[in-house]
Amino acid sequence: MVRKSLLPFIGIALLILLSLLVLIALVVGPAGISIPDIVSSIISGPEYTEDTPVSASQHRILWSLRLPRILTSIVAGVVLASSGMVYQALFRNPMADPYVLGISSGAAFSVSFAAFLGFVGGATGLWQVPLVAFIGAAGTALGILVLSGGVRRSPTTLLLTGVALNFLLSALMTLFMYLNRAQLQSIMQWTLGSFVSSSWSKLGILSIAAVIGILPIVYMTRELDILLLDEASARSVGLSVKSVRLIMLICTTFATSVTVALCGTIGFVGLMVPHIMRLITGPQHIRLLPFSIIGGAMMMLAADTIARSVLGASELPVGVITAIAGAPLFIIMLTHARRKSS
Amino acid sequence: MKTRLQFPLFALVLLAFVVLPISGRGSQEQEISHSSLITVQDSRGNEITLEAYPQRIISLSPNITETLFALGLGDVIIGRTDYCDYPSETASIPSMGDLLSPSIEKIVSMEPDIVIISNLGQLQTIEALEYAGIPVLSLDEEETMDGTYRIIAAIGTITGKTAESQQLIADMKSQIASVSQLTQSERPTVYYVAGFGEWGDFTATGDTFLHDIITLAGGDNIAADAINWSFQLELLHAHDPQIIILPPLWGSTFDETKYQFVNHPSYAPLSAVKNGAVVPIDSNIMERQGPRSAEAVVKLAEIFHTLLGE
Amino acid sequence: MKYATPIAAEVKSLDWSYQSRPIFQKLTTQFPEGLFISIIGPNGSGKTTLLKHLLGLLHAPVGDITIFTENLKNLTQRELAKRVSYVPQQSKIEYDFTVYECVAMGRYAHGNRLAILSPEDHQLIQKSLQSMELSHVSHRIATELSGGEYQRMLIARALAQQSRIIVLDEPVSHLDIHNQKQILRLLRQLVDQKVATVLCVLHDLNAVSAFSDLVIMMRSGIIVAEGTVDQVLTKKRIESVYNITVDIIPVKDSTRPVIIPQWRE
Numbered sequence: 001m002v003r004k005s006l007l008p009f010i011g012i013a014l015l016i017l018l019s020l021l022v023l024i025a026l027v028v029g030p031a032g033i034s035i036p037d038i039v040s041s042i043i044s045g046p047e048y049t050e051d052t053p054v055s056a057s058q059h060r061i062l063w064s065l066r067l068p069r070i071l072t073s074i075v076a077g078v079v080l081a082s083s084g085m086v087y088q089a090l091f092r093n094p095m096a097d098p099y100v101l102g103i104s105s106g107a108a109f110s111v112s113f114a115a116f117l118g119f120v121g122g123a124t125g126l127w128q129v130p131l132v133a134f135i136g137a138a139g140t141a142l143g144i145l146v147l148s149g150g151v152r153r154s155p156t157t158l159l160l161t162g163v164a165l166n167f168l169l170s171a172l173m174t175l176f177m178y179l180n181r182a183q184l185q186s187i188m189q190w191t192l193g194s195f196v197s198s199s200w201s202k203l204g205i206l207s208i209a210a211v212i213g214i215l216p217i218v219y220m221t222r223e224l225d226i227l228l229l230d231e232a233s234a235r236s237v238g239l240s241v242k243s244v245r246l247i248m249l250i251c252t253t254f255a256t257s258v259t260v261a262l263c264g265t266i267g268f269v270g271l272m273v274p275h276i277m278r279l280i281t282g283p284q285h286i287r288l289l290p291f292s293i294i295g296g297a298m299m300m301l302a303a304d305t306i307a308r309s310v311l312g313a314s315e316l317p318v319g320v321i322t323a324i325a326g327a328p329l330f331i332i333m334l335t336h337a338r339r340k341s342s
Numbered sequence: 343m344k345t346r347l348q349f350p351l352f353a354l355v356l357l358a359f360v361v362l363p364i365s366g367r368g369s370q371e372q373e374i375s376h377s378s379l380i381t382v383q384d385s386r387g388n389e390i391t392l393e394a395y396p397q398r399i400i401s402l403s404p405n406i407t408e409t410l411f412a413l414g415l416g417d418v419i420i421g422r423t424d425y426c427d428y429p430s431e432t433a434s435i436p437s438m439g440d441l442l443s444p445s446i447e448k449i450v451s452m453e454p455d456i457v458i459i460s461n462l463g464q465l466q467t468i469e470a471l472e473y474a475g476i477p478v479l480s481l482d483e484e485e486t487m488d489g490t491y492r493i494i495a496a497i498g499t500i501t502g503k504t505a506e507s508q509q510l511i512a513d514m515k516s517q518i519a520s521v522s523q524l525t526q527s528e529r530p531t532v533y534y535v536a537g538f539g540e541w542g543d544f545t546a547t548g549d550t551f552l553h554d555i556i557t558l559a560g561g562d563n564i565a566a567d568a569i570n571w572s573f574q575l576e577l578l579h580a581h582d583p584q585i586i587i588l589p590p591l592w593g594s595t596f597d598e599t600k601y602q603f604v605n606h607p608s609y610a611p612l613s614a615v616k617n618g619a620v621v622p623i624d625s626n627i628m629e630r631q632g633p634r635s636a637e638a639v640v641k642l643a644e645i646f647h648t649l650l651g652e
Numbered sequence: 653m654k655y656a657t658p659i660a661a662e663v664k665s666l667d668w669s670y671q672s673r674p675i676f677q678k679l680t681t682q683f684p685e686g687l688f689i690s691i692i693g694p695n696g697s698g699k700t701t702l703l704k705h706l707l708g709l710l711h712a713p714v715g716d717i718t719i720f721t722e723n724l725k726n727l728t729q730r731e732l733a734k735r736v737s738y739v740p741q742q743s744k745i746e747y748d749f750t751v752y753e754c755v756a757m758g759r760y761a762h763g764n765r766l767a768i769l770s771p772e773d774h775q776l777i778q779k780s781l782q783s784m785e786l787s788h789v790s791h792r793i794a795t796e797l798s799g800g801e802y803q804r805m806l807i808a809r810a811l812a813q814q815s816r817i818i819v820l821d822e823p824v825s826h827l828d829i830h831n832q833k834q835i836l837r838l839l840r841q842l843v844d845q846k847v848a849t850v851l852c853v854l855h856d857l858n859a860v861s862a863f864s865d866l867v868i869m870m871r872s873g874i875i876v877a878e879g880t881v882d883q884v885l886t887k888k889r890i891e892s893v894y895n896i897t898v899d900i901i902p903v904k905d906s907t908r909p910v911i912i913p914q915w916r917e
Contacts, residue, residue: 001748031580057582060611065576092746115593122537122591123599126606129540181442183592186541196575197540199607225749226757233743236707237813238733238761283747313565314572315542 001282010280014294021298025070025305030313031061038062069198072206073304074297077269079210079259081296082217083252084270085288089224090248091155097271098256100162102140104265105169108191110136112176115183134261140165141253151245192317193264195304202262213255216247221285266319268326269299275333382499385482392477395502396455402444403460405632407432409494412510412633413503421452446470485551487558490631514636518558521643530646531583532561536571539606545573552628555635559642575608585649586614589625596622619649660685660817660849661706666715675701675873683851688843690860691853693870694894699853703819708732733761737810739820745794751805752790755780758812780811784838800831820852836863857911861885869893882907
């Protein structure tokens with residue numbers, strides 16, 4: 001943990017780093033647009049007129065492809081990181097991530113099921129797949145809540161029900177992917193998560209969901225701190241544990257479900273960012289939240305930029321990058337934690 | 343090692359090097375004199391040998407089925423896959439299952455003389471069939487027109503229809519040659535949509551057979567330098583191809599596919615969309631390395647010619 | 653029992669079952685204000701269950717609990733926290749909160765939205781830390797404290813709630829003699845300084861004898877005795893409730909006897 005007085009400076013440094021990442025992301029891409037061209041295109045605004053000093057397609061690449069994609073990855077990272085932070089508090093478990101309530105397996109399952117049934121095809125509109133995915137994601141979370149007895153029960157019961165349902169849904173998803181093998185690659189691709197199909201309209205919906213998900217957290221940082229106490233202590237200190245859990249669950253689950261629906265299931269960001277940031281800020285959520293938000297934005301933007309620059313003409317799914325970066329980090333975290341406790 | 347043993351050992355090895363090749367040549371001579379044996383080398387480098395031309399063939403790939411019919415062997419085919427749909431006569435042939443996991447039991451029960459499998463065939467299928475004692479001719483050639491010719495030639499050899507196969511290849515070559523005269527002048531920039539939107543952008547990259555067909559038809563495939571089907575959306579916009587080939591994608595008709603594509607905000611601004619140069623094509627004739635491949639080249643060339651003329 | 657002093661909390665006709673086994677049947681008792689009240693009894697006699705009802709952690713289907721004449725059912729969690737605070741036996745938190753931050757959590761019930769601590773909050777936290785002799789460790793990480801310090805921190809947190817009743821469940825059972833004495837004396841001080849009413853489940857009968865104003869003895873969900881130390885801690889009572897032989901040694905000029913169990917019988 002860093003001294004509290006240093007935190008504002010670190011925060012500013014991270015923000016500067018984030019801005020740098022945005023600039024790099026604007027410049028990176030196989031279309032080979034020069035930096036002066038990028039600058040003039042951005043300055044001349046979103047509308048393409050005769051006076052715009054770059055070509056129509058270059059302008060379009062920047063404004064319709066790169067810019068919404070950069071912003072979408074930032075918002076998605078913010079949602080996942082803050083949701084991860086909340087879930088780790090809700091479950092009093094530093095290994096929790098936004099997908100423990102089956103959001104990712106629910107979304108992947110419903111997409112594979114819908115593809116099997118023919119509801120979604122190779123030619124999909126903007127909203128068919130996200131809608132199907134959202135229903136699967138939110139539906140699964142709701143199902144787990146109901147099955148486990150709701151927020152009345154201990155977080156462990158909720159977690160275990162989530163684990164069981166995750167297994168079941170993954171198995172079912174594999175079944176439907178097998179039965180529909182010609183489309184296996186497409187569905188796998190979607191599951192791994194990507195920001196390829198980013199657009200301004202998607203960004204709008206994602207941002208609204210993000211606000212709905214994150215605003216309550218801003219007001220409840222103290223509550224999240226107290227939730228970390230055992231049940232009896234938390235309640236005796238005056239916390240309405242049940243209602244706080246319910247509000248936090250509903251808001252973050254909603255925001256995460258929308259994110260998964262629009263961007264696929266991108267792992268590790270929700271788990272790692274709050275963890276890493278906690279090392280800097282300490283456990284108090286009023287400090288952890290803003291740092292997790294910045295950290296989530298940075299991690300997701302960096303991962304997506306790498307995903308679309310490392311292979312030249314092709315792309316990797318961003319979930320692959322977060323896993324490759326996340327898994328070793330995760331192991332380091334584990335050994336660090338073990339060393340600390342022993 | 344003791345010196346006493348070394349010399350005899352050395353002599354033995356030397357002897358082996360002299361004797362064995364001689365005996366081998368002998369059996370080879372035996373092979374040539376045995377005119378009833380038919381051999382062909384398949385794509386794995388294995389020699390497939392039959393004692394007579396096969397009278398019962400099971401085809402485990404649509405392009406193989408089409409080739410067999412084109413060589414006049416329709417009545418010799420006793421089994422096909424679910425995806426073998428051309429020509430229409432295939433409907434009366436029993437299916438052995440899908441491309442990736444056909445029913446081994448069913449195949450074996452049909453007692454074929456040979457099973458011919460192509461590039462989507464799985465290793466497990468081949469191994470299972472050979473274990474059951476059934477000869478398997480694996481024709482997984484490179485994804486070019488030359489590879490296609492090799493497939494046709496190999497089938498001609500194993501079935502004794504060498505003359506027919508040579509004729510077919512010659513016809514295909516002349517069809518393609520006639521096309522190239524047409525397209526000398528201008529090569530339109532082309533993009534083939536193998537996948538778009540939520541599922542990611544996939545196209546006929548330079549390592550695919552589709553790329554070969556596009557190029558032979560006179561098109562300039564913007565994804566020629568990319569590999570493994572994956573292509574960045576940005577590059578599609580940067581190249582802004584004149585023509586977009588859009589086969590109907592899985593689960594959708596052409597009209598549905600075209601509607602979704604042209605109305606999708608990521609693709610709507612493309613010039614080809616605005617100019618109405620988004621064209622359908624039967625993906626089967628494009629993707630199958632078989633007798634209709636030349637037809638695909640011709641059809642595509644005609645499309646290019648028409649669109650450029652406008 | 654009827655008391656002359658005002659009543660801090662009252663339990664009326666409480667029925668409570670757990671897994672269809674009846675535990676309380678028409679349990680009734682009163683806890684007068686301003687006293688050090690010990691609740692004793694063998695394991696499983698319902699002491700902790702009674703505490704949980706008083707804290708609003710369990711809700712009995714039949715019966716009422718009043719806290720300073722208000723019915724518990726009519727109080728929100730926050731309002732209840734301002735009246736009753738809880739010191740659990742053990743409450744390890746796995747995160748690196750400082751002692752100050754842990755005690756600050758006690759101010760939650762008094763806070764507003766966004767819960768930024770006011771100068772008054774800070775004053776109260778510091779006072780609580782002081783009274784529990786923890787000022788010198790307030791910026792240490794809570795998990796680094798010794799057992800005794802940690803327990804004092806939990807009491808400091810309860811103090812920060814400014815509740816007039818502090819409920820403690822075996823606060824010293826796991827501590828050494830020095831820490832036991834220190835904490836019990838601090839609790840006694842709270843009562844003497846009229847800071848709070850202390851309701852304490854204790855196992856050490858001699859500690860009960862030394863510190864309590866009122867003893868409530870329970871067995872199998874029933875209150876078998878209520879009264880002063882010398883009224884409740886009699887040889888007959890202890891032997892029948894605990895099923896163990898003891899010797900009661902009266903102490904000169906004191907109503908607080910010493911209880912010696914016969915270990916070697």
